[in-house]
Amino acid sequence: MIRHALLPVTTAIILVACKPPAHQGVNLNHGAGIYFEKCATCHGPDGTPTTPTYPPLRESEWLRVHAAPLIAIVLDGATGNFEVGGKTYRGVMPAWRDVLDDAQIAAVLSFIRTEFGDGASPVSAGDVAALRERTKDRRKFWTQEELRAFAAQPPH
Secondary structure (H helix, E strand, O other): OHHHHHHHHHHHHHHHHOOOOEEOOEEHHHHHHHHHHHHHHHHOOOOOOOOOOOOOOOOOHHHOOOOHHHHHHHHHOEOOEEEEOOEEEEOOEOOOOOOOOHHHHHHHHHHHHHHHOOOOOOOOHHHHHHHHHHOOOOOOOEOHHHHHHHHHOOOO
16 A cells, blocks of 8 residues: 555656756757767767767867857868867868757757766857857858867857
């Protein structure tokens, strides 16, 4: 009898514990799903790629600056040499501007920054929308030099 009486309480505790984490309105579980679907093939399931072509995300200095350069990379892609953790990588990051909406980009970048960037702050859909508008006429991949200059600018 006591076992059956505890069932609703146990179920309620499990449901509360399974609630997707949200940080500033961003669902990190949704971001994780996007990451594993679209990013993990190149950047590795744990943020560490298995091939030397693509840069690691885990503990990357790019995750610790304000989010604008990361948003720009996801929107318009990147190409050329990229230095991460003292090593140079040469690969091509595809553009996702026409594939992912603002909320999806915010979710995946928030997941990446939280999971691999030592708890860097989440990204909001508003941040993505603002940068999408600001760079709406851009039709080429970003280079490391452009992104470093972009990172040095204060976020708008």
